[in-house]
Structures are given as C-alpha cells and as structure tokens.
Amino acid sequence: MTELEIQTILKRQREYFAAGHTLSAEARLAALKKLKAALQSHEADLARALQQDLGKSAYESYMCETGLTLSEATWMIRHLRSLMKERTVPTPLSQFAARSFRAPSPYGNVLIMSPWNYPVLLTLDPLIDALAAGNTAIVKPSAYSPATAAVLTQILEECFPPEYVCVVTGGRAENQALLRQKFDMIFFTGSKAVGKEVLRCAAEYLTPAVLELGGKSPCIVERSAKIRLAAKRIVFGKYLNCGQTCVAPDYILCDASVRDELIAALQEEIKVQFGADPLQNPAYGKIINEKHYHRLMGLIDPAKVVCGGTGDEAAQRIAPTIMKDVTWDDAVMGEEIFGPILPILTYTDLDEAVAEIEARPHPLALYLFSEDKAVQRKVLDRCHFGGGCLNDTIIHLATSAMPFGGVGESGMGGYHGKTGFEAFSHLRSIVDKKTWLDMPVRYQPYGKAKEKMLRFFLK
Template sequence: METGGVSPQPSVQQPLGSGAGKAPEDDGGGGKGSVDGDATSGNPYARLVDDLRAAWLSGKTRPMEYRMAQLEALGRFLDEKKQDILDATALDMGKPPFEAEFSEILLCKNELHETLNNLSHWVKDENVDKTLVTQLDSAFIRKDPYGVVLIIAPWNYPVNLLVGPLVGAIAAGNCVIVKPSEMTKNTEKLMAEVLPSYLDKDCFAVVTGGVQETTRLLENKFDYIFYTGSPSVGRIIMTAAAQHLTPVTLELGGKNPCYVSDSCDVQNVARRVAWGRFFNAGQTCIAPDYVLCSVVMQEKLLPALRKAIDEFYGPNPQESPDFGRIVGDKQFQRVQELMRSGRVVIGGQTVEKERYIAPTVLVDLQPSDPIMQEEIFGPILPFVIVANVDEAIDFINSRERPLVVYAFSSDDKVVNQVLERTSSGGFCGNDTLMHVTLTSLPFGGIGSSGHGMYHGKFTFDTFTHHRGCLHRSMGREALNALRYPPYSPQKLGIVRAASEVKRKGACTLL
C-alpha cells in the first residue's frame, strides 16, 4: 500500500475516551490503540477489534438514547474544538479559516443535525407490501447495525471526511475504528488526543500511523469498511476486505470534466469554475479537473478567469490569506511535474519551500498528456478544445466515469443533454462543488471513481444492514398445509393465486 507519508511505529494510546486527501498515490494509514494485540494471532490490533466486537455484541450501541448521546458529544467536539481544528488544518496545508470552517465544520454539523433531527424515524421498522397468503402476518425491514466498522479518512479534508462517515456509523448503532490520515499530522494528533474525551471508550477507537500499521489493521475482520482515497489504494482495501467477505464503500477520485457551452454568462462561469478548482488549493476530489469548450469560448473564458483569480486572491496569490498550500513535498513535486504539459497562460509560479503553486491555467493540451491521465489534485486547470456539446460528450464517455460531471450553459437543454448522455457519480449544472453541500443528495462514485454513497440518510443506510423480516402466527396450519407434499395441481393453483404479485394496468403494445 503506497502512501505519501511516513510509517511511524504504532502510538500507544487509549481508545476514545468516554463521554486521509486523495491524490493518486497519496493514501495510507493506521496505528493506535491496543498495540500489544493478541498472543495467538500476532496482530497488534486483534485485541482492540475483539474488545469492540464484544461491546457491540453486548447491545450497548443499539438504544436510541445511546446513539443520540454519542452524536451530541460529537457535536460538542466540533463546537468546542473549532479553533483547534482551524489551527491544525492551517498548519497542515495552509487552509484559510473560511474554507476550513465551511468545509470541515459547517458541513459536518449539517450532517450531524440532519441525523439528530431524523434518526428516530430512520431507525423504525419499515413495513412492506404483502401477498394474500401473508396478509395476516407481519412483514418488515429491520434496521440493524453491521457491527464493528472501519473508517479510513484522507488528508485533503481530514475532519470532514472522517467525522461525516462517523456520524452515520454511530447513528446506525455500530462500534467504530477511525483512521485519520498520517499526512496531516496536526489534524491526526488532534483527532487522536482530543476526540477521545468525547466518545465512549468501549465502542469507539482511533488508530494512527502509516502504511505498515494500516496493512496490519486490515488483516482483522471488520463488518464494514468505509474508505476515502485513490483508486489504486481502493483496490488494496477491497482485496483485504475480500479475505473476510467484508462489504466496502469506496469513495475514490477521477478526472471531473467541466463542459462550458458557447451560450453562457462568461464571467459567472469563470468565478464559479475558479472557486471550485482553486478551493483548498485544488486538493478536492470533486474539483473540476479540466474544461471542455470551443476555441471561441476559450478565448472569452481565459481573460474572465484571470479577472476572477485577481478578484479572489489579488495580484499575487502567494500573499493572499485565502489561498492554501500543497499538503506535502511529494505532492508538490508531483503537481509541479504535471505543469510541464501544455502551455501556461495564467499563473505557473511555484515556491518549493512554501509548497506554493499559483492558480494556473493550461492550454494547448492533448488527451495523451500526463496531466490528462491522472487526477491533478492541485491548483491547475487545463483546457481541452472540442467543437460542440456532442464532441464534449463523446470525450467524456471515452474515459473512466468520473466522480462528477459539470456543465455550464444558458440553455437548459444543453445542460440536460450532458446529464442524460453521460454517466458519473454526481452531476452539477451551472456551478461547481455545491451539490456536495446538500445532505438530501447522495454522494458517491461509479466505476473507477468508487461505489457506495453517503451524506444524510444515505450515510445511515450505508452503515445499516436492512434485514428482511417475516413474523408469522403459530396457528392457521390448515392454510399452510396447501404448500406441503404430497403436491397436486389443485394445491398449486391455490398457492399460485394466493402468492402471486399481479401486474397493475397491464396493456398490450400493438
């Protein structure tokens, strides 16, 4: 398993007390908790996993009151440690306070409040339709927790992408191990040292460390694994999960296309695209990865982008308090190397000692250029020329399915055409990033950009086993006798009539 960070020895800390970004090769994780492990298995995390499983089997996490109390405690963590979160993310990657509070705290609190507001309804048994033969019985879906689940978070949004899934895992009644990214060391330390004072030590634990520790952690049997990171490491996670037939959600990345039609408000497009691309210094899995447009639109959009960048960050973005930095040296070098593709028309300045890369726009690119082969994960926006919307759609469909497709046009028919003729994890018309702010929308990938979904109720559902249940009476055996041998055509006719689901409003097409 590759990671952009170091691989420290496991840190000896207690599990949580009572009361991972994803550039193509930069993921990893793990080690904290019961590092002495189990004498028979030799795995340093076996005892920790066993202890959590015992707590889950005891039923401690199932009562509604318990789940609500833990979620409320998580909310207190976000409120009381807000400044600590802002400080840690600033130290780790120069994240501006506005961006950190919006993406790491506000969006997490939205998830939390949506869950607290609705959990009592979500957990209820769901009654289902019945056939004639089961009309007197009880048929329902029981919302069961999976058990002991593992959440591996990335470095680019180190609080949001850990706490967001954790909200749903707690709400569903699971015991949880969370693994923050070792790439953002200050945020990792905050999670390991401060979060323990808010949650129940019997049911929740933090594991810290690097590649070696995560590899050993994944040797254990979990009941569900939720991973956010790169496709390459996603394959490793899935392989490890397959050894125990453990279900997984993989939130991966991809090259998100952004089609801009010839009919649009150019300056509005420029501001919205620039914000989405350069937010968090471009280290966002749903950032627009490249622009598809005509030569005519490119000539209009380039000066509009230059103006938007100047409005956002001033004449020298390096001095702007509102523009972040690349998370690490390895990531800086990788993004800097990608800038060799095409021709720089905006930005291009770099300062290695600060891990600063200016908001940059590239033109004269070929689909085969290195920057068009991998997710950029930095403040670079390439332009690819297409003749029209049909050519743009063909270009999108010729590549792996992305995490999101963006389309800009003053003509709704054009936006809908891109929506209907492409496939992606999500879609946003005439803006960037904003679809992810809605707890009412599922968020997730498709194909190489991942599978599974979360946010709001979708997070609760992800960490919930929907258990199909039928409860019948011990009486009325005469009715049941119709299905027992010896069989007869008469019995079959009665059983068929009582059991079949009839089609409604059927008609014959001529």
C-alpha cells in the same frame, strides 16, 4: 500501534457491541450530541491544525470542514429516530396472514480510513453516520495531516471509550495491520490505487466496503453558458484547498467559440478571489507535502500556461494555473491532477465531447455550464459520473439530503444523511407470520385444488 494492540482493541469493540451498548436510540443520540459539542468546543484547535497541515484559513476550515460536519451531526440527531424505525411493506396475498417489514441493523465493528485533504470532514462525517447506525468504529486518519489527526484523536478520546470509538494513527504499517483484520464493514476515502488494495483485503473476509475515490472530473462549458458567472464558480471550485479536492473540476472541456472569453474571465476571477499575487495571499492554501508539490510542478507545460505556473517550493504553494491548447496526450491529462492546475480543452461538436468523456473511466463528479435545457438533458442522460452540478461546482456534496459517492472507478456506495445511515446498516427483511391461520397451499401432498390456488396467488 502494533498489530497485537489493534487486535486487542477490536476484540474489546466486538464485546462492547455484543453487549448492546450502541443499539438504543438514546445511546446513539448521546454519542452524536457529545461529538457535536466536542467539535464545537475544539473549533479553534481544528482551525489551527488545518492551517498547519494545509494552509487553510479559519473561514475555509469552518465552511468546508467543521461547519459541514456540524451540519451532518445536526441532521442526524434530528432524523435518527425516524431512520431507526421499522418500515412496513406490502405482504403478498400468498403469505396471508402476515406483516412484512424492513428493519435497519448495525453492521457491528467498522473501520473508517480517511484522507489528508479534508481530514476533519472526511473522518467525522462517516463516523457520524456509523454511530447513528449503531456501530463501534476504529478510525484511521491520514499520516499526511498529523496536526489535524492529533486534534481528532483528542476529541474522540474525550468523547468515547476505546471500546466504542478508537483512533489508530500512523502510516502504511498501521494501514496494512488494520486491513489484515476482520471488520464487519470498511469505509475508505482516498486514491484509486489504495482503494483497490482496500477492496482486495476486504474480499478476504467478504467484508462490505464503501469506497470514495476520485478521477478526472470534467467541467463542460457550453456556448450558451453565462461565461462570467461560470468563471467565478469554476475558480471557486477548482482552487479551493489549493485544488486538493476530490470533486474539484479536473479540466475544462469548452466550446471552441467561447474559449478565449472564458480564459479572460477565469484570469479576472483569479485576481478578484486571490489577489494579484496569490502566492502572497494568506487565505490561499498550500500543497500537502514536497512530493506532491514536485509532482504538480512537473505537470505544468510552460508553453501552454496562460495564467500562473509559478510556485514557492519553500512554502509548498503553487499559483492558480490555467493551461490552454491542451490535448488528451499532455501529461496533465494522464492522471488526476489534485492541485491548482486547470487545463482547458476545446470541442466543436458536443456529441464528440460527450463521447470523449464516456470513453474514459467514470469520474466522481461532472459539471456542466449551459443555459440550454436540451444540452443539460443530453449530458445528464449520456454521461456516467458520481454526482455533480448544473451551472456550479462542488456544492452538491454539501448537503445531508442527497447521497455522495462515486461510480465505476470513482468508487462504490455513498453516504450523507439517510444514505449514510443505510450505508452503515444492514436492512433486514422480516416476515411476522401470524399463527391464527395457516394456508395449506405450500404443503405436500400437492393436488389440483392446491395448484389452482397456487396459480391464483402467483401470477
């Protein structure tokens, strides 16, 4: 799509929004219900596309993509009218007589740029929030997951006219053309490097932005942890989608006294969950493209591999890999892994481990396995991260009742449920001042009586 075509679409969306077509609760609910129904009717199409792009099984596609998206739509449909209500707040005595309230207002025309690793969930979840808030949207799916992008385009074209929701496909040229336009809000999910460019472009027009990025999310295994259960849950979270999950445990920071027990349990769990030869497991995914396959293989140090370490270049698959005796100087610790490689570092002093984490950019997620409440409290109090779990991995994002987002270099802003509705809304503060009484305190001429009254009100 050319830049001129993008500008034409954006102009039509501005006109559509200005005409008030997206504002009523009825219009928003109709849009959400139509999208939910289309998602259900195209479930098989999406599963086939996700298998083609990422090697996902139909089960995993529903569990981690389609099902979670339907859950967000269901939650939003159920709660929309309540979210749209004005909220009365206390009025200071100095402003008597008046009613003060907060009222959500849609931003207008929003841009949603989504990544390739969860191309259904991370495209439609923010779109659901944007539509619920009363916006129009231009959606830009990743060029790295073309089969899924094609089905998403079909779904959204069935549901909405382009002046309401429009899909722009393509690669870097289209991304750059979109970012040169003036939107009322930008929602971006992807890498930190691209996130910086998005924010630079947004700054040109002072456009608000939500950035969902990533980082090296630590998984602390403290000595009181239930090791076998910890291993089961870590293996699930780490190797889901072949490790290509922004909130996957990037590395384990383990108490040295339980390291060997943990490694043995992790190895056993990999066999249980993926079989003796995971590369032959049809339900185990693949790396998105050849470039990332070679990048990941280059991070594996064969001398430190205790499990996996092998790959199938033709199929773009890498076996679930564990590395031990890893240090912060190893290549695998120099970047976000975003693949099925799990380095294990150790510590002997938890305070030093926490200091190591805090000395680095704040991660999108943090996981702690510990039965010690004091340890849990210490880590939660002292570590800065987007969100996480105690004694589990990644499931904190699978709910509409809690916000999901990063902090610092892992992102800004959040979404899901109420937070998602508010992310795509401007909360206006309004005072409805009554006309049957007008307090004279603020008007000149000033005098001692007025000053006395002023000090009574403002103290």
